[in-house]
Amino acid sequence: MKVNSTLSYFILGAYEHVGNLKYLYFMLTAMLYIVIVIVNISLIVVICMNRSLHEPMYLFLCSLFVNELYGSSGLFPFLLVQILSDIHTVSAPLCFLQIFCLYTYVNIENCNLAVMSYDRFLAICYPLQYNTLMTFNKAVIFIAVIWFYSFVKVFITLSLNIRLTFCGNIINSLICSNYLVVKLACSDIQVNNIYGLFGTVLTILVPLLPILFSYMRILKICFCGSKQTRQRAVSTCTPHLASLLNFSFGCFFEIIQSRFDMTNVPRLLRIILSLYFLIIQPLLNPIMFGLQMSKIRNTCKRILCYKMFTCRKDTM
Numbered sequence: 144m145k146v147n148s149t150l151s152y153f154i155l156g157a158y159e160h161v162g163n164l165k166y167l168y169f170m171l172t173a174m175l176y177i178v179i180v181i182v183n184i185s186l187i188v189v190i191c192m193n194r195s196l197h198e199p200m201y202l203f204l205c206s207l208f209v210n211e212l213y214g215s216s217g218l219f220p221f222l223l224v225q226i227l228s229d230i231h232t233v234s235a236p237l238c239f240l241q242i243f244c245l246y247t248y249v250n251i252e253n254c255n256l257a258v259m260s261y262d263r264f265l266a267i268c269y270p271l272q273y274n275t276l277m278t279f280n281k282a283v284i285f286i287a288v289i290w291f292y293s294f295v296k297v298f299i300t301l302s303l304n305i306r307l308t309f310c311g312n313i314i315n316s317l318i319c320s321n322y323l324v325v326k327l328a329c330s331d332i333q334v335n336n337i338y339g340l341f342g343t344v345l346t347i348l349v350p351l352l353p354i355l356f357s358y359m360r361i362l363k364i365c366f367c368g369s370k371q372t373r374q375r376a377v378s379t380c381t382p383h384l385a386s387l388l389n390f391s392f393g394c395f396f397e398i399i400q401s402r403f404d405m406t407n408v409p410r411l412l413r414i415i416l417s418l419y420f421l422i423i424q425p426l427l428n429p430i431m432f433g434l435q436m437s438k439i440r441n442t443c444k445r446i447l448c449y450k451m452f453t454c455r456k457d458t459m
Contacts, residue, residue: 150235150309150312151234151235152232152233152234152235152238152312153232153233153235153238153312153313153314153319153324153327154231154232154312154313154314155225155231155232155233155314155316155317155318155319156231156313156314156315156316157314157315157316157317157414158225158231158317160229165226165227166227168226169223169226169227172219172222172223172226173219173223175219175422175426176215176219176220176223178426179211179212179215179219179425179426180212180215182426182429182430182433183208183209183211183212183215183425183428183429184212185429186204186205186208186429186432186433186439187205187208187209187212189439190202190204190205190208190439191205196439197279198279199262199277199278199279199281199282200259200262200263200266201439202279202282202283202286203255203258203259203262203282203285203286204259204432204439206251206255206286206289206290207252207255207256207259207428207432208428208429210248210251210252210255211424211425211428211429212425213244213247213248213251214244214245214248214249214252214421214424214425215421215425216244217241217244217245217248218241218244218245218318218418218421218422221233221237221241221318222317222318225317233319238314238319238324239301239304239305239319239324241318241319242297242300242301242304242319242320242321242324243297243298243301245318245319245421246297246300246321247293247294247297248421249346249394249420250292250293250296250297250346251289251290251293252390252424253346253347253349253350253390254289254292254293254349254350255286255289256350256354256383256386256387256390257349257350257351257353257354258285258286258289258353259383260353260354260357260358260383260387261353261356261357262277262282263357263361263376263379263380263383264356264357264358264360264361265277266379267361267364267375267376267379267380268360268361268364296342296345299338299342300321300338300339300342303334303335303338304321304324304325304335307325307328307330307332307335308328308329308330309324309327309328309329310327310328310329311327311329312327313327314327316417317414317417317418318418318421321339322339325339354387358380358384361376361380364376382431382432385427385431386424386427386428386431386432389420389423389424389427390420390424392419392420393416393419393420393421393423393424394420396416396417396419397416397417397419397420400413400416400417
């Protein structure tokens, strides 16, 4: 696909001149990115290298951690370049590429969390049939469908955007936003608006329905079941619910900010909340699931103890 020749670059209007503070912001952002990469890769390796973790629940977690790396890579390198730059411009192809990466990240995250809620529903409500209802192969198929569906859905959005003629090039944001880019078009955007509305409904409803269904059934089992069942439900569902609520809050604020006038909100708060779902979620998920899921936590402890024992043995 060819980007409209009438526009070669966009200007990101949310950046301000901060002088030498940009080096401090650069270092803090780079450190945050390094931490996100390390913790996510570490848990991916732990899950892949330990056969005891080759279960559907941990496969979904592995997919989630891979997506955190994918989304972070669509944001942080771009952000680091812009922080050091005095002229905050981005080429049109790179802007569309970032839109593709960030929007596929959001879709994959939502769908992955939805499938994980369904997996917890099966594990809690049908514990004896769980290994039959959710097999390794079924989990792989779920993951493949989630990623394929998300890429195709956002690819269609991007195809509709690229055909537009743009009369402006200033995006009032730190990153490239699909909605803000479409607002700059002076050609007919009716098809974009219709598909955008349809895509938003899909992004919200497709994950929301299985999540609501799963947790309504889980709550019913908790109220009617034994104390042991309630404890198991709480221990396995708490990190998932925390991740879901955190991500929903971040996405909700970004949608509100891009569509409504938020000038009354302090600028620093707007900046933090606009990037919240792209920064906190990739950091929160591996830390939270790594600490809460006993199998992952115990596996990490065994690996750490083994390495410490090996190092001591080598130094003796």
